Amino acid sequence: MIRKAFVMSVHPNQEAEYERRHSPIWQELEQTLKAHGVSNYSIFLNEETLQLFGYAEIADEDQWNAIASTDICKKWWKHMADIMPSNPDNSPVSSPLKEVFHLA
Secondary structure: OEEEEEEEEOOOOOHHHHHHHOOOOOHHHHHHHHHOOEEEEEEEEEOOOOEEEEEEEEOOHHHHHHHHHOHHHHHHHHHHOOOOOEOOOOOEOOEEOOOOOOOO
16 A cells, blocks of 8 residues: 655635535546545645645555546546646646655
8 A cells, every 4th residue: 555645725715615526526536546546535624725635545656647547537627627726637736745754
């Protein structure tokens, strides 16, 4: 199991909408994530900075990266692009975080 952490953000005054769109996420997207080896996936919001902290446990980096090429992921990105900073392909602007400590 590989631990992944990353940061994104949400546009001002879109926090409630971001949460609403994840409650729950689309079933097809959930199935795709699980089929690509993702488990224990959480996203946290810092309400002061609007920064989102994502954490996921994955089985394999190649499987994780392959999610981006699925139709459901691209559809999700397009659905979310209006409420968060996004790249030209609608993927969220995201920065990976380096793990510096872990307590098992």
